[in-house]
Structure formats: structure tokens, C-alpha cells
Amino acid sequence: MTAPSTRTDNGEPTGTTGELTGTTGEQTAAAARAPVGDVATHPRRRLPDVLCWLLLLPGLGWAVVRFGGLEQGPLVQLLAFTPYVVVGTLVPLGLALALRRFTAAAVAALVTLSLAAAVAPRALADERPNATGPAIRVLTANLLFGTADATALIALVRDERVDVLAVQEFTPDIAARLDQLGLDDLLPHQQLGAEIGARGTGLYARFPLRDGGVRRNGGSFLQAYATVLVPGAPPLLVESVHPLAPHSLDVLPFWQADLEAEPPASPDGPVRVLAGDFNATLDHVLLRRLLETGYTDAADATGNGLTGTWGPYDGDLIPPVTLDHVLVDRRIAVHDSSVHRLPGSDHRPVLATLTLPTA
Structure with a gap:
């Protein structure tokens, strides 16, 4: 409708x-x-x-x-x-x-x-080179302005049968304490550059040293170096490494220059080891460039490269990071690496067991 x-x-x-x-x-x-x-x-x-x-x-x-x-x-x-x-x-x-x-x-x-x-x-552990020479044990330790426990360091050297010891932040006071506690008996050959504060350096060895010295890098830290004469192996150049820490923006150029000045590996020349507090991790491009010259990081080679060596060990609330390294010539085989406790220091020592090439 x-x-x-x-x-x-x-x-x-x-x-x-x-x-x-x-x-x-x-x-x-x-x-x-x-x-x-x-x-x-x-x-x-x-x-x-x-x-x-x-x-x-x-x-x-x-x-x-x-x-x-x-x-x-x-x-x-x-x-x-x-x-x-x-x-x-x-x-x-x-x-x-x-x-x-x-x-x-x-x-x-x-x-x-x-x-x-x-x-x-x-x-992850890497494949090792076929080195057939003598085995040595290299330890690096940052002593935090010389306040690290000297007795604990001596015990570590003795218990772990250390052959070469590289120290940073090495002061006259801790040098005297280590002598009193008998480090001279364990590692009688020395190239030392003790200095008040964080600048000091030192190398101790069970084997004779030659052509040693101490150089001051651009950031004012000292680095001891020497050729270690290990029986049955070619001369081994070892340096205690300590570039300036990048603790503030104004010192970054010195940190960069110090890392760039670290001795490169010499694949066709002397066998080298750099051990110390690099103030850099494997994520920093400057350390990667140094490795590319012919070094292997001992912790990385043995699958321990993520173990922290600096951080909360003196009470600071900082997640651990890996600043301390033993870098070895790629002709050297790394069999083991480990990180150890050192009371009184904000770093943990790194120990590497190495097999050198034959002489």
C-alpha cells in the first residue's frame, strides 16, 4: 500500500x-x-x-x-x-x-x-696450531695502584707454576712487598718500572731476559718489555701492556693512540706475546685491528672469551667485562686459559698455558 x-x-x-x-x-x-x-x-x-x-x-x-x-x-x-x-x-x-x-x-x-x-x-674453542716446542704459563695481573694482595699473587704464581708474569699499576711499595715474600726466588729475572699511582709496569720470568726496557706510552703509562729466552724455543718477545683507560672524553685520543702504538705481530719475524690490561674488549675496533696483524686472544681461542676480568671485584656495581688479555703470536698454541681472583684489585688475573714453536 x-x-x-x-x-x-x-x-x-x-x-x-x-x-x-x-x-x-x-x-x-x-x-x-x-x-x-x-x-x-x-x-x-x-x-x-x-x-x-x-x-x-x-x-x-x-x-x-x-x-x-x-x-x-x-x-x-x-x-x-x-x-x-x-x-x-x-x-x-x-x-x-x-x-x-x-x-x-x-x-x-x-x-x-x-x-x-x-x-x-x-x-667456543678454536683449532690450535701445530706447535711442538716447550710449554710455558703466562700470567697478567693489574694490581690497582699497588693495593692488590701481594700474598695472594705470590700464591697464585707458585700454585699455577707461572713462568712469565706481567704486572700493571705496579708501585714501589708492592714491588718491595713482593720481594719480601719471595717472588725473586720464583721468578728471578725481571724488567721493572715501578711508579707511584697507576703508571707502573713490570715483567718477571723464570727464564733469562735480554734486550729489555721500559717505554712510556702517550697516555703516560709505562710498559715493560723483554726477550724471554726459553730453552728449546725461539726468542720470545713479551710486553706488559697498559694503554690509558678511556675514563673520560678528554683522554680518548690518548687511549686510541696507545692502542694503535702496541707492537703488531710479526708473522715472519720474532715470536711475540702481549699480556696486560688493554682497557678494551674484542668489540673495540682498535683491538680487533691489532689481532688482525697476527695475534690470537688466548681466552677467545680456548672458549673463555666471555669471562669478565674487570668490574665489581672491588665493590663497584659494574657488570664484568673482559679488558685483560694475553695475545699470542699465531705460531703459538694456546692449550688453556683461566681467570683468577686477586683480592684488593678491581681486575682479575688472566693465566694462559702456551706451547711455543721449536727453536
């Missing part, structure tokens, strides 16, 4: 106008509702995407700095904590997967895998 129509004053029918008016009203209401709904829900839909990418960016930036060798300013100190960052990158990866943001998840996975590929091999 058709509703009755009415006419206007000019006689035109109005019956269908009501139907058109009603339809137009519904369309207008729907159109009015749509923009309001879009404005309300659009930001909420984007929030997970924004959160995923914000959490992902620090790890991505870290990877760019690490692989590009771009550490500058405060990034130099931060880069030492790269192994912890690898674990942290799992957070944005897990979140992106949980929220089904697969593009962000793919980038996060790439960041995690790339950093893990740089760090994880330090926990």
Missing part, C-alpha cells in the same frame, strides 16, 4: 520526499560516525608498531656502531658491554613476534643474529 501523498502550495506531491529524507538521514549519520571511529581506533592500531620499532632501534644502532668501527665519545665505554646487549635484543624480537609485526621481527632477528655471531665464538 502506498502512503497518501500531500501536495505543496504549488501542487507538487510530497509523499516520496519523506522516504528520501529518511534515507539521507541514515547516510548522513553513518558518514558522521565513520570519521569519529577512524580517529579513535587508528592511533591504537599503530601503537604496537611504534613500540616495536622504538625498542628495536637501540640494538640496531649498536650493531651499526659495532660492525662499522664507529665508536666515539661515550660509545667507547658502552661498547664493552656488547655481550649484554645481545641478550637485550631478544626483548624487541620476542615482542614483535608476539604482536605479529613480522617486518619488525625480521629486522630484530637480523640484529640479534649479527651481534650474536660476533660474540658467541668467544665461548
Whole structure:
């Protein structure tokens, strides 16, 4: 049935106008509702995407700095904590997967895998070169302004049958204490440069030394060096390494210059060992460049490269990082490495068992 129509004053029918008016009203209401709904829900839909990418960016930036060798300013100190960052990158990866943001998840996975590929091999032992000469044990110890426990150091040298000892932050006071406790009897051959504060250095050896000396690097720290004459092996050049620590922005040029001035390996020349507090980890490009000249990091070679050597040992709330190293000529086989406790120091000594090439 058709509703009755009415006419206007000019006689035109109005019956269908009501139907058109009603339809137009519904369309207008729907159109009015749509923009309001879009404005309300659009930001909420984007929030997970924004959160995923914000959490992902620090790890991505870290990877760019690490692989590009771009550490500058405060990034130099931060880069030492790269192994912890690898674990942290799992957070944005897990979140992106949980929220089904697969593009962000793919980038996060790439960041995690790339950093893990740089760090994880330090926990895996490498194949050793075929060295058949005598075995020696090399220990490096930072003595923290000479306040380390001298008795504990002597016991470590004796118990571990150390053949070569490199010391840093070696002061006249601790030199005298070590003499009184009998270090001269255990390691009678010495090249020492004791100095008040953090600048002192020293080398002790069971075997005779020749061509020894002490040099001062650009950061003002001393480094003792000498050729160790091990029976049955070629002359072994050993240096107690201690570049200036990058403790503030104004000393970074000295830290960089000190690391760049460390003696490179000589694959066709003398056999070398560098042992000491490098104030750098394997994530710093300058230490990696030094290794590329022909050195092997003893801890890395034996799967102990993630063991911290500096951090909370004197009470500071700092996650442990690996600043102390024994770097050896690639003609030397590394059989074992270990980190030991030294009361009174903020560092832990590193011990490496080596087999030298034959003479």
C-alpha cells in the first residue's frame, strides 16, 4: 500500500520526499560516525608498531656502531658491554613476534643474529696450531695502584707454576712487598718500572731476559718489555701492556693512540706475546685491528672469551667485562686459559698455558 501523498502550495506531491529524507538521514549519520571511529581506533592500531620499532632501534644502532668501527665519545665505554646487549635484543624480537609485526621481527632477528655471531665464538674453542716446542704459563695481573694482595699473587704464581708474569699499576711499595715474600726466588729475572699511582709496569720470568726496557706510552703509562729466552724455543718477545683507560672524553685520543702504538705481530719475524690490561674488549675496533696483524686472544681461542676480568671485584656495581688479555703470536698454541681472583684489585688475573714453536 502506498502512503497518501500531500501536495505543496504549488501542487507538487510530497509523499516520496519523506522516504528520501529518511534515507539521507541514515547516510548522513553513518558518514558522521565513520570519521569519529577512524580517529579513535587508528592511533591504537599503530601503537604496537611504534613500540616495536622504538625498542628495536637501540640494538640496531649498536650493531651499526659495532660492525662499522664507529665508536666515539661515550660509545667507547658502552661498547664493552656488547655481550649484554645481545641478550637485550631478544626483548624487541620476542615482542614483535608476539604482536605479529613480522617486518619488525625480521629486522630484530637480523640484529640479534649479527651481534650474536660476533660474540658467541668467544665461548667456543678454536683449532690450535701445530706447535711442538716447550710449554710455558703466562700470567697478567693489574694490581690497582699497588693495593692488590701481594700474598695472594705470590700464591697464585707458585700454585699455577707461572713462568712469565706481567704486572700493571705496579708501585714501589708492592714491588718491595713482593720481594719480601719471595717472588725473586720464583721468578728471578725481571724488567721493572715501578711508579707511584697507576703508571707502573713490570715483567718477571723464570727464564733469562735480554734486550729489555721500559717505554712510556702517550697516555703516560709505562710498559715493560723483554726477550724471554726459553730453552728449546725461539726468542720470545713479551710486553706488559697498559694503554690509558678511556675514563673520560678528554683522554680518548690518548687511549686510541696507545692502542694503535702496541707492537703488531710479526708473522715472519720474532715470536711475540702481549699480556696486560688493554682497557678494551674484542668489540673495540682498535683491538680487533691489532689481532688482525697476527695475534690470537688466548681466552677467545680456548672458549673463555666471555669471562669478565674487570668490574665489581672491588665493590663497584659494574657488570664484568673482559679488558685483560694475553695475545699470542699465531705460531703459538694456546692449550688453556683461566681467570683468577686477586683480592684488593678491581681486575682479575688472566693465566694462559702456551706451547711455543721449536727453536
